[in-house]
Amino acid sequence: MPRPSEEEERTPHVLTGTRLYLRPLTREDLAHIRRWSEDAELRTLIGELGPMSEGNRRNTFTG
Numbered sequence: 001m002p003r004p005s006e007e008e009e010r011t012p013h014v015l016t017g018t019r020l021y022l023r024p025l026t027r028e029d030l031a032h033i034r035r036w037s038e039d040a041e042l043r044t045l046i047g048e049l050g051p052m053s054e055g056n057r058r059n060t061f062t063g
Helices: 007-012 028-038 040-046 056-063
Strands: none
Touching: none
16 A cells, blocks of 8 residues: 555545545534433443543543
8 A cells, every 4th residue: 555645644534425424523522422421312222331420521632
């Protein structure tokens, strides 16, 4: 597989479909993630057992 160009390495990966747009999460998404993690029905659909802690949400961005 060829190595990505410098421009490709700087550009976030985005997948676009006819009904869906996927991009990497950003810090600005933390409020949405908190709201989603507090939604019991959504947690059931994605396989989460309980709300995500603030620390776990922040670790999403720090590794």
